[in-house]
Amino acid sequence: MSTYLIRRVIQMIVVLFFSSMASYALLNLAPGGPLTGLRQQTDPRKRITAEDVARIRAYFELDLYLPFRYSRWLIGQPTGPLTIGGQQYFSSLIVGCRQPIEKTFELPNGKFETRTTGCQQYVTLKSLIGRRSSRGILLGDFGNSWGILRDRPVSTVLLSRLPSTLKLMVTSSLLALLIGIPIGIYSAVRQYSAFDYTFTTAAFVGSSMPTFFFGIIMILIFAVGFKGLGWFYLPPGNAMSVRDYAIPGLGTVQAKSVLDQFLHWIMPAAVLTMFGVASWSRFIRSSMLEVMRQDYVRTARAKGLLERVVILRHALRNALIPFVTIVVFELPGIFGGAIITETIFNWPGMGRLYFDALGRNDYPVAMAFLIIVAVLTVIATLLRDILYTVADPRIRLS
């Protein structure tokens, strides 16, 4: 089993490596970077010189060749020549081009195109000494934000959103599991009953409902509708209010109090929980149905065990094995799974941060989000493999 796990770990490292290359490629393709618009000034007083362009390119490390740029982004090296025992090696290795020679051609259709045809000033390893360097993605240094918090570290931005994300996602995932599993079990045990039929239809309808529509309907009913009718209503946005407000039935709610935060939390959590319940309970139901047809359940009943013991101790345990392997993938979902819900309810979480970052072309933040989600997915997959071998002894011993 350990060889299997080691093999999986190595495969996952390869997958992560390729995903980091894909992310870096996306980051490079991204429009709206630091150089956009700089060259398009036609006013002679504001036009920037070639030296300025070279300086800005050097600042954003755009003058280095792609492999070196990528490795500096990933691990922070190379920061200079290889120094072993005081001796510098590879000082004159060319790693980039500070000032490329650009020629403007006229294309047959009348448009002009500027192409790089060579280099008039190269960058060597030696000149990398003294450049600002990051510790690299692997050590958590994601660079600086381009837009959301200009020139502040991306990790600051991400960490500032982490508490609200956890507050919403962890609670709704737990609630979905706590509500969904018993409903699924009861529905499987009482198959073909009225409860089962109602529940399966409700779960089916619930999982076909688009999240954004359901969120908007909830706002319409609980915030707009109830408020218009003068009833108790739920405040429809953000995680907490700025000023005190009054709710019929509860009196005045202090801003930023626990009650205030709770009221704001109810609707987004309800949307997320409902979807979680719809999918988990269906899964548990089908898993339980499959398990309960097995011979060992019949044996357990024939032994005279209480029905409750048969279901909870024998059937459920086996039904949970595939379930656990699916639940693990809540881990990346906690971090990045609720973009739409957070956007509708204006909840200040990671999902909405990603959405804002994309809207403002703040690609370092977006990239950091994607990389963290990818890493969490890989960890969740590994966890799933480990749990699968732990939960099912047949796999462990085969």
Added chain:
Amino acid sequence: MTATANTKVVEILGAEPMPEEQSQLQIVTRRFMRHRLAVFSLAMIVGIFLVAIFVKQLTPILPSDIEVNNPYAAPFSVSAATGLKHWLGTDQLGRDYWTRILYAARVSLTVAVTCTLASSIIGIIVGAVAGYYGGAIDALLSRFLEFLLTIPQLPLLLILSAILLQSPDILPIPRVVIKVMGSIMLIPDSQAFQAVVIISVLVAFGWLTVAQLMRGMVLSLREQQFVEASRAMGANDAYIIFRHMVPNSMAPIIVSASLALGGFIILEAALSFLGFGIQDPTPTWGNMLAATQSYMFEHPWLPLIPGTPIFICSLAFNFVGDGLRDALDPRLKL
């Protein structure tokens, strides 16, 4: 033996009549008809498709006709300027909602159908080749499939469409494709480009599920004896794959395709709702829903107009997919 020859033989010999031969299509249809909800949903889908095809006959107004003096008209009101009835009222620019819903149906359905077809074709080819040849390619591909399928897909879709919509030169799309899609969806070429980009982005992640399904089916079919027999008779790999494996794997692919149709409608609506999909003035249910969000508090019924078709389509395609799954192979576990 035909039925008449059969009964003649039976009459002569005096034996029990054999049951009527039924083609597989008849068997599947009969099993499908047992699910009344699925049949009803299928009828509704056909109705929606007909509505989308005959939009021009159903409404004389164009989706881009602006009546600046008539924003948020009430439903069933008659416009003072043109004398035409606005069945569902108008939006903030005075454009008729009924017309926009119909044209949006056309756009959304075209996007969904195109995405499903394209991703099915790509997924079938990749999955079949990977499953058939096995080895290192298969191992690498299945690792990546697993990874890409378990990662939350919405963030990736968002960033891809954000990049591709802003820099049109990255993805070389032939003008012919844009023109054809534009004429199918009844939108001008400048906006058809957005639609084609969104289709590409959705297909880029849509083929993964089909490929995984196909690979699974091919892996199990590869060991069957008819493959060995085919090879013994001199069939080459391509023949075996496309003539034997693909037709035998169609059952889960068809079910997955019908579920995917509903999924693509929702995904496209989600992308447009967030602003990273097809944008104004092209009507699509998602961006109409986003536009109503700002005016939701004064006119609460507005979001229901574009939102309900999304929900109904998704529900209908899910019911049909469920019914097909039971009809095609009740033992199927998808």
